[in-house]
Amino acid sequence: MHELYSTDKVPYLDRYLSPIDITGDGYAEVFASVHGGGGIEKIGIYDLIQKEFVFEYINKFVGSSSCYFSLVEDINGDGFIDIIISNADSKNNYDPDITLFFSTDVPFTKxxxxxxxxxxFKLNQNYxxxxxxxxxxxxxxxxxxxxTLDVYDILGRNVTNLVNEGKTSGNYKVEFNxxxxSSGVYFYRLQAGNYSDTKKFLLLK
Known part of the structure; x- marks a missing residue:
């Protein structure tokens, strides 16, 4: 972030901020949820570098809800950004009938x-x-x-493939059954671009 912005005009704004790189320029845009005491007034994602809204939605929730919460994440695992808005009353009771879900075509970069x-790149020892x-x-x-993540036996034969797909930046867990x-020594090998690493593990029955 190259600039710092502040405001005292938006109630509770600091509680509902989510950073996300919507535009793919390597900088996080700010996802803000704003309420005015009677329900949703406005939500949006603002690019601090380009100084423009990337996503904007204006709506009024029906009812007496006084606050709400937002989440920017790849909820359905399709590789694209999803946005969820959940409304709550003054006692933090949530109503699923007034929850908004937005599915975008913007690739998800956490x-x-x-x-x-x-x-x-790193391959950890199994546990x-x-x-x-x-x-x-x-x-x-x-x-x-x-x-790709493959498992081999002691003779170098491929036992199974655990991962074979594109992955974005992050830490991942895979379960091997x-x-x-049969009991014995096996190897698992991670290959990602020019990186590769192999580790040994022991199956005891």
Missing amino acids: VNNDSNVQNS PNPFNPSTTIQFSVPKTESV GSNL
Whole structure:
């Protein structure tokens, strides 16, 4: 963010902000939900760099609801941004009949300032290890990339494919179930662009 904006004209605005890179320019736009004490007045996403609204919606909820909450996320897992607006009364009771859902055609890029998020590819050791019959494999992807995750036996034969799709930046978990395999040493290999890593795990029955 190159500029700082402040306002004292919008009630409770600080409680309903969500950062998201809508335009794909590497900067987070601000998603703001605003209420005026009697229901929704206006929601929108404002690009602080271009100084323009990327998404804007104006509506009045029916009823005496006094506040509401918003979420910007890929809710249905289709790779595009979804927006949910949920209204609540003064006692924080929510009514599903007055909940708005917006599905957009804007690709989802999560803006995350968490220092725990990896800035490079990484394949973690599975847990538990040894395992019987299931174990979890975690890996990190720093940028959008085609990712494959395969399991091999001690002879190098491909046992199964766990992941074979494009992944955006983030941390991922995959569960491997070896109930149809015999006890022994196996390997799992992550391939993403020019990156590859292989780790060993042990199935004990």
